[in-house]
Amino acid sequence: MATFAGTQQKCMACDKTVYLVDKLTADNRVFHKACFRCHHCKGTLKLSNYNSFEGVLYCRPHYDQLFKRTGSLDKSFEGKIAL
Incomplete structure (x- = not known):
């Protein structure tokens, strides 16, 4: 059975997990698009x-x-x- 490893990156604004489709990187920090x-x-x-x-x-x-x-x-x- 395959498992999804997911991501461990957290949004700098809300501290929740950021998935690839919603990821925005600015100033070497990761954000959700909506949190930017x-x-x-x-x-x-x-x-x-x-x-x-x-x-x-x-x-x-x-x-x-x-x-x-x-x-x-x-x-x-x-x-x-x-x-």
């Missing part, structure tokens, strides 16, 4: 329209907004100012 979302607006991302900073995924508009609003990528959306 912007941290700020929760919009679905594609490999052609995302950016990441310190492992956090953003759509291009929110990544740009984060950079322009703070003037630096080491500050958050919440407006916290690093002294």
